[in-house]
Amino acid sequence: MLTTALALIDADGVEALSMRRLGKALGRDPMRLYRHASSKEALLDGVVDLVLSELTVPAVPEGDDWENALRRTAHAFRALALAHPHVVPLLVTRPLATPLAMRPLGTLRPLEALLDLLIGAGFDGRGALHAYRLYMGFLYGHVLNELQERVQDPDESDDLLRLGLYRLPVREFPRLRALAGELAAYDGERELDEGLDIVLAGLRPRGRSDVQACEGRARDATK
Template identity: 75%
Template sequence: MAAEGATGTAGGRRGTLDRRTVLTEALRMIDADGVESLTMRRLGRALGRDPMRLYRFAASKDELLDDVVELVLAELEVPSPAAASDWEAVLRRCAHSFRELALAHPHTVPLLVTRPLSTPLGLRPQGTLRPLEAILDLLIGAGFDPKGALHGYRLFMGFLQGHVLNEVQEQVADPDETDDLLRLGLHRLPSKEFPRIRALAHELATFDGRAELDEGLDIVLAGLVQQLRATT
């Protein structure tokens, strides 16, 4: 969409306002204070513009959130494999790239997982569909039939989205506390009602997201390899 013209102010002329500037500021606000902090009024104030002018770039807050998801996913790359046999390595790199995005923008993770599901495929921002297209192309090129490639994509992304949701929602009550029960606030749980969770205090406190991701990928990719072998 075309940029909005510069507007005179007491301090001089402001720069042009374009879609990327609006979305970048919206993402900054979400990163700082969460999705609930984003309103057209607050966004307009942050940009020094009448909020009504922002509707040139997004017709509603829902559309604005979809566009923020597209902006974040634009940073995710699914590289082309050097050979068809490299598809597993490519998916591993893609998974780690997605995790890094999630850790860089933790407040957007619920959006990355849920916003695409609220809109039919063909009506979503095209940028949100590029990972789907790229992974389908990768898997079909590796020898999966189209239906199997779609199944592989769903399995891969379902695991990946669940993993990052769990990782970014891990909360530490007292980072300076050395006792794992106290550090996670698990001492507040009645021991008779939650014995299993309390017993896992150390494992919960020492969660290694990167290692857990790789362990899960081992299982997911092993299943896809078996599926591919069954069809060839």
């Protein structure tokens, strides 16, 4: 049922999903679906749970570090967002609908895995929570911006027309129109890595690798 609901959302958006349409797609009486999902809200929670179940936070292998693990997780999250663009608003907003402890367990597993990764890297509990919020806040913002900047007409050669910016009044939006070339050349993957450089550099002093490096420099200084 959730797989079919996800397919309907992928095809036509969240607004197009209804119990009636889902029942038709499954060949079942829509009223019987309420045995598995008490409401459309519960169904949407299930869809979010299903999508997030595809996100794996990698363990930090021997010789690797927590920063690379966070980079791989970020790229995996972006890939999920691009594969299910209509679900992204749900991934960002559905967690706000309920208190932390009342969310579906599937939505909490990435949080648990990231906290485990960060604490294992040397962050204390408070620092791990801070790092998680900063990291996920950046990821949410990035994927939302990337999806909003999609090219409207890929076959059009003129950047204003490709992006649909020709609709904007010239006098009110001179900057946006002038930046059509930059907007058309947007590389979401590269910008994700550039943003991660900034986020991870800010978190680095809290991690074990920098603590150990500082200790090593202190030992060298006493020799």
